[in-house]
Structures are given as structure tokens and as C-alpha cells.
Amino acid sequence: MIIRDLFKRTKGEATIPSDESKNVPEGLMTKCPECKHIILTKELIKQDKVCPKCSHHFKMTARERTENLLDAGSFRSIDDHIRSVNPLEFPGYEEKVKKDSEKTGLNEAVLTGFGTLDGREVALAVMDSHFRMGSMGSVVGEKITRAVEAAAERELPFIIFTASGGARMQEGVLSLMQMAKVSVALKRHSNKGLLFISVLTNPTTGGVSASFASVGDINIAEPKALIGFAGRRVIEQTVREKLPENFQTAEFLLEHGQLDAVVHRNKMRETLSALVRLHGKGTGYDEAEAESE
């Protein structure tokens, strides 16, 4: 569990508050936290929210991601009605969830549904770190599980974009068990010969890293994404050893054989589209045969 020190490493991405007057839309300009370059927010979105100067990948909301990735207007969400309760009766938990729900327009820290990628249908789950740091409780586990089951049922590829600080502490061991729950569903999906692609985005740590995020048929990550099991500070305290500068970055994982590829966001759509096309409907050989005839 590394929720706390996780966000020490992630620099704030402040949109510059525009003029106080209500005529100017909020956040007209955005400053890159890495190189301090200032860019029109509209332009930044056009660039897939990647800094044109230094290639810093800004965080995306789940909605932004589906719009950025899928064919226009093709996304249909499912299970927007499932809500978190307070199983351990933690003071203030429900209020925190409600607040983030209002802030993000999501019922929980993951958005799930179906859409098409260059005309090919896929099941999709996109985690949103703006909602309780993307932490996984019962609802996140349930929504992802149902999306995987629906994908298995309809024989579709399943793609997940992970962004999570790990388990949702306020749901205790129930949140831990969501790792196993999603895993049993993934096994069924896999046994049907269907494709599962995991795209790890900044940050993917703790229990999410140690479950579905790491077991795609194909694991890819966005550049510089923080990915790891244990928190950097915890490791430093344990081993009393200097950790390399790029420790637990996507590039570090690639170097150590943990990823298939690191893919720039400008190339993400075409990469995923090609992967889905090459696998057909999960069992792509037949489709490819038919096309070549």
C-alpha cells in the first residue's frame, strides 16, 4: 500500500486559473509541470494531452481517454449505477466518494463499457486517478469483473487502462479480494482464446499493479508512467540503498523485461487498433484468412 507517498512523486498539473471574470472559461491555458511550457488547453487536448515541448503525458480523465481512443460517439458505458457503500463504517468515507463522484461525473474510479476501434468492437475499462486516486474497492472490482465477463460472453477483446494507487483502504480486506475477483474472470476470458491488453498509465501501483494490470496477453505502458508493487519510500527504508533515477518507471520495467512496449500516447490509438485487428475477434486467424482470400 503506497497511496500516501505515491503522490509525492507526481507533480501537480495545475491549470492556470484564468481571469477572475466569468467571461473567460476556466483553465484556458495549461502549464506543463515538467518544462513549464504554457499551452492553450484546447490545443493540448488536440495533442492527446501530451506536452508538445517535452512530451510530458498529462493525466487523463476516463472520459477523455474513451473519447481520445475510440471511434467518435461509439462508447457506451455500462454499470454506472453501482455505488460504493461503507462496509467498515469508516467515518467520512461515503462523503469522500460522493465528492469525487460529483467532481468526476463517474460513479466510481473506473469507467467501463463497449466501443469500436476503427470499426472493431472492444470491451473497455478505464481507471480514473482523479477518483480516490484510482484506488480499488468493491465497486471498482465489480465493474471491471462485469466488463471482463461481458467481453467473454460476447467474445470481444478486453482492453484496460490502469491508473491506481492500489487497494481502497477504507474497504479493508474486501478491497484486497477484488484482485482475486477480477483474476478469476480474466481466466475465463482467456480460456476462450480472447485477447486482453493491459495499458499501464501513470500511476499503476500496489494491488492493481499486482493483479490484472500485469497479466495482459500484451502489457504496454505510457512513457514515464510510475509502475510498481511497493512504494519507493518503503523500499528505501527497507534496503537503505540508493534507487536509480528511473526506478519504477515504464522505461525501467521495459528494461527489466516486464513490458512488451512503451507506447507514446500519440501512437496509442493506432497501436491498439493494429493489435485488435491482428487478433481479430480474439481468435483472429480465421478473419485474417478470410481477408487474404
Add this chain to the structure above:
Amino acid sequence: MTKPKQKANKALPFEEPLVQLQTKITELKELTRTADVDMSTEIASLEERMARLEKEIYENMKPWDRVQVARHPNRPTTHDYISRLFTDFIEFHGDRLYGDDEAVIGGIASFHGRPLTVIGHQRGKDTKENIRRNFGMPHPEGYRKALRLMKQAEKFRRPVVCFIDTKGAYPGKAAEERGQSEAIARNLVEMAGLTVPVVSIVIGEGGSGGALALGVANHILMLENSTYSVISPEGAASILWKDSALAQTAAEAMKITAPDLLEMGIIDRIIPEVRGGAHRDPARQAEMLGAALEDSFKELRKLGEQELVDQRYRKFKSIGVFSEE
């Protein structure tokens, strides 16, 4: 396997009233012997009080008391149960990829005349052994060894028993480099598909993903004073209240005891412990654990390969609390 000498059972803080009373009784007995005064009435009354107090304390253990029992240095480990319950144990080493992680042990053995595969986290009994076994906190190769042995069990149609007893997977640089996340994640998915009976028993601390990686079972059992949690009470307190001294409060709030997990529908059964905890009578405790294990195997032997996979699927699929309106 070395057998370090067992140290005397140290009393835990919640047992302090019992220790004090026992000291008083001993004093009076000593007095009777040396000073030639008859204190038998007083002694009898104190002994009666002792019996009542014992009952009161051990039958109303608080979560934090259980945490301390679960962490007792003399608490029986995986190897203690293996040597008491099984015959023919032959330990198998290594993950065939990198090395042999001694924080996890495993192998083949006989249980009531039938072969089975046994795997478990292994803590040390003293500092020297703990260093060798990394305090029971595995690296990726520990989980990969476990998976190798599970697949081997599946090939030869042997049931699998996993003993869970770890503070967690090791948080270290090498562990990250070799894919700690992937090793745990892989076990979760592959255990989901095993076509032989799998029983996991939490015998001490069940710490987070490092415990769960041996826990995707058909039946999950917990010893009465074991714990299973997403984070240690100290860790939870430090994150929630920025104060690890509030671990006692966190132990209650996080619901990590066997009765808590039974109530949440996560585990199937609690294995009772001998009064005061498993360390008081490891031989008797092993018998009780063995009886529960036999019950589980008897039930699971009736299921076919696909039924075992489906039962495990339904079990985990149903875990979670949410509202749907």
C-alpha cells in the same frame, strides 16, 4: 531443516493480569511451604479466580490481542504443521528461472495415506533463520516456485494445500526488478484455473497481495487468532491518522480477524485454537488443523475438474459489498 530450540512462551500484554495472579498464587504456595502457615483457602480462592479470569480473557480476545498472538515468536509455522500432519514430506526447491526463495517452502507429502502438494510461507524461528528466510517475505521467485508446484500438482492430480503466513511480499529493489507485481498477479490468474482441489489456510499473518498470491483456493480457512488484511494495522494507522501508534485502533477498524472475515463471507471456516493460542500446544493445534483440512478435502473430492474451477470462480465473484439501485 534446522530445529532451533523453542524458547519459553513469553506472556503477551493482554495476559498480564493472569501473570500477576499466577505470581501471587506461587508466592502463597511458597509461603505455605516455608513459613508453616495454612493458606489453602486463600490459594483455592485465587485459583478459582484464575480459572474465571482465564476464561474471561481468552474467550473475549480483542482484535489487537489476536494480532499479538498471530505474531507470537513461538507460533507454529508452515514447517511445524508439515512435520506433524504429513508423512513422506520431500521438499522441492527453486523456480527454474532465477533461484530458490526460502521464504516459501513446498513439496510433496502424504496426508492420511494420500499424496498432496504442500506450499507455504516460511518464517524463521530465530534471527539467523529469519535472515535466511527473509522473515517470510517472498521475492518473485518464491511465488514462481509456488506456481510451479501447483502446476505440477495439477498434472499428477494431487490436491494442494497452501499455508499463508507472511507480513507481505518483500518491498525491495531486486523484487521490483524481477517483477514482484507480475509474480503475484500470475498466481492469482493461474490458481483460478487449477483443476485440482486447493485449500488455503491462514496460520499467522495474512499480509496483503503477498498472502493472496497463495490464496485463490476452493476453501479458505483461518486459524482463530490469525489475521488477513490489505495492510498491517501499523501501516493503516500511519496512513489514516499519520500515527502508527494507533495500530490497536486500526486493528479493530480494519476488520482483520478470523471472525470478521467469516462474517464478510470471505473465508469458509475458522479453525479453533487451543486456549491462549496455537503456541501453547502446537501438537494439539496440528490435530485440530488436520481435522479441518480433511473435512475440506472430503467435500472437494466430490467435485469434478470443471466443478472445482467453477466453485472457485463463484466464490471470489461473490466477494464485495456495494449497492445497486
